[in-house]
Amino acid sequence: MCLSRLYLAGSALPTNYDWKSALETRGQVTEFIRSDRGSEDWPTSILDKALENLSRWIPSFRGIGSGGYDGFTYGNQSRLNEPCFHGGHSIMFEEDKIASIVEFLTNKDRQTLAQRNLSAPGWFNFLHKHGSLIIPIASMLYAAAAILLVLSYFVAVPYLAGNPGLLSLGVLMIAVVGFLLYRF
Numbered sequence: 001m002c003l004s005r006l007y008l009a010g011s012a013l014p015t016n017y018d019w020k021s022a023l024e025t026r027g028q029v030t031e032f033i034r035s036d037r038g039s040e041d042w043p044t045s046i047l048d049k050a051l052e053n054l055s056r057w058i059p060s061f062r063g064i065g066s067g068g069y070d071g072f073t074y075g076n077q078s079r080l081n082e083p084c085f086h087g088g089h090s091i092m093f094e095e096d097k098i099a100s101i102v103e104f105l106t107n108k109d110r111q112t113l114a115q116r117n118l119s120a121p122g123w124f125n126f127l128h129k130h131g132s133l134i135i136p137i138a139s140m141l142y143a144a145a146a147i148l149l150v151l152s153y154f155v156a157v158p159y160l161a162g163n164p165g166l167l168s169l170g171v172l173m174i175a176v177v178g179f180l181l182y183r184f
Contacts, residue, residue: 002027003028004029005031005032007105008033008035009092010036010041010044010092011067012048013067013072014055014063014065015070015071017074023076033081034112035067035068035072035081036083036097037068037084038089039085039087040124041088042088043089045069045120046127046135047135048069049070050131052065053131069128071117082115083112083116084115143177146174150174
């Protein structure tokens with residue numbers, strides 16, 4: 001597939017994606033790439049960053065990353081524009097920004113937007129930086145809580161023993177994880 005221009009919004013590609021091959025070697029994008037980023041993009045900043053970091057040990061996570069938040073390491077700024085907007089994952093699709101996307105894709109003369117990094121709150125930056133540690137720990141705590149709730153119906157667990165509502169909650173928690181693992 002060959003495109004003249006490529007538009008990405010909150011991309012889940014890794015920061016080290018091989019744009020050099022796509023642009024220069026294979027010629028898949030002949031003109032230009034624009035990758036819009038959100039300053040508080042939860043999925044791309046926290047989850048995708050964690051998956052990118054964990055991909056060293058879990059091969060199925062390879063190809064996922066926080067390029068749509070952190071930007072790409074590809075150095076040719078004459079072929080790659082990475083503007084950042086204040087807001088979350090879908091901020092670039094708000095009504096006032098759609099015209100800019102359409103203009104980028106259709107206008108004969110390419111316009112670039114200012115490339116700046118916008119600051120996010122400190123707690124958001126903390127989650128972004130440490131998500132690859134926080135997400136597995138939170139997942140393990142979630143799994144432990146679900147198992148404890150299910151077991152509490154069958155085994156005497158102080159404060160939890162014999163409550164059928166907790167059994168239902170535990171089964172539901174396990175079912176949600178099973179569904180997510182099955183779907184992805």
